[in-house]
Amino acid sequence: MEFEFTLNGEKRRVSTDARSPNTDVTIDGTTYEVDWSRIREGVISLILDGRSHTVHVARKDGGVSVQVEGYQYSLETGSSDDDSAVAAGAGAGDGGSIKAPMPGNVVKVMVEEGDEVTAGQSIVVVEAMKMENEVRSSVDGTVKKVSVAAGDSVGTSEVMVEIEPAE
């Protein structure tokens, strides 16, 4: 099986047959001989060169979160296998959409349709967990559509404002 992960903005190719308890795993041309065991869902034990590591893996939108040796990684997936769960729509890259970063309540909408905005400008203030968070535009452009008003509840990644990026 082949997997393609994006880690810190870099594409990494990982292939493995994952069949026997000792298997080869190849990362971008480097091959490791891995003694592995699936302890339960999301928990993988690895022994590499005699060193034991436990890797924790959990699904998230567009990929997986992984924790190992106290470090946490976010891996975006786009599998080369035909696996819809793995092939996710991460990194849609539409910088013009102002999305809610988390579920919360809209405190303030700072733009109106037709407004010119610049990258870095605050567009919406969302309150969650007793804290106000400003959501900013990542592009220069014109406000095409405002879909929320103060007092509305929003869910993660819900589009609140659409911005037509400047040419």
Place this chain on the structure above:
Amino acid sequence: MNKILIVNRGEIAVRVVRACRDLGIPAAVVYSEADRASLHVLEADEAVCIGPAPALESYLNIDAVIEAARKVGADAVHPGYGFLAENWRFTKRCEDEGLTFIGPTSDALQLVADKIRSRETMLAQGVPIIPGMMSSGKDMAEYREKAAEMGYPVLVKASAGGGGKGMHVVREESALEDAIEASSRVAASAFGDDTVYIEKLIERPRHVEFQVLADTHGNCVHLFERECSIQRRHQKIVEESPSPAVDNELRAKMGETAVRAAKACGYTNAGTVEFLLDEDGSFYFLEVNARIQVEHPVTEMVTGVDLVRQQILIAAGEKLEFTQADLSQTGHAIECRIYAEDPRNNFLPSSGVITLFREPQGPGIRHDCGIYEGWEVPVHYDPILSKLIVHAEDRDAARARMKRALSDMSILGIATCLEYLWAIIDNEAYAAGETQTDFIEKHMSDWTSGASSEETEHLALIGAALSLATESGAGGAVRERTPSPWDTLGGWRIGGGGGR
């Protein structure tokens, strides 16, 4: 006491439930509609829903809380921290309704909540306070005159304030007027009281607080200090006891002062006297925290005293079981607060389902926890998830143990500050005990995550690939299982036949 109603949620509610169990007192909790599946509801003996998710309609709704106490037949109320813990009107209501409030009296609460009145009380008792005004100024000229007297920089503060709200640092006279107006405006909208005052700014101080216990028979002891200087957004994240900046002589002096301060306020039950400690060893009274504090476990670890148990015993009218001479500090304890927040993204709170959770274990490790795997962290409340506390022979051993415990802890599905906390404990300045209140700004501003090695990145990639490859439906790559004893035992079951 026949039954205690715990008016809180999260890890502290669970902590109080356990203290009740240890004392053999039934524990009831309240919860909001958003908290039906929260750990404190699962752990309690009884649970009452008191309203919708917003705290104002549930955990802060005094009428609903009193009704819940009646409904379950509780004769005492434990407020935890936050929510109604330091609201004297709630305490007064409990007193009027004949419910035992596990905390100070409403009179003492009212006094310590008023910063100007409590400064006057302290001054009268010879407790050192930060040079500053005893009341609000009648006009700008008076503020100017006082600021010049104490010398710049000064701090403009709201009398009714807290949590840094309405606080402004003024470094020169030209900025004073704007700061006073801004502070007074914020104070009026946030606290309904526009009174502001100014005091001398102590630069690069440490935040050192003393735990006190006072019974209703006039006995009061201190349980030494906690150093809580490491803060971000005016919120503590790492605490420890003893303080690396306090020696025995200073400790005795500050402890004696803390007891005097608590007595001066007519304080009973568990409380904390906060001080600012200057680099030259002079210390100044800041305020009394009239509640059990988030960081109370570090004191419990070094003194061996269960503070929540003591709170309940004191509220029941019992005499303290020990004197000052019976108390000592053993070893060193550190606490890290685990928040659902993303240090990679300006500490933005994070919510969602905890898809994987592993707690650290082993000697000297305590985890005061309000979460479980599969639980969805709601968006409505403070993002504290749990507290990790370690205890060891000395500070270096405690630091090493904390680093180990943090790396052994896994929380996936939501963002947490685990890696960031590890970096604080690992920091050279932290190791050297340079824990002034500007620590984060000074030593952590260039922190970036993923400062890991190629090796751990590869481990993550290998683990992710193998995990995805074994998920059901992922191309049929499910591993063959080696037969376990369970498969080969035939009709036998271990311990079979007896039943339970």
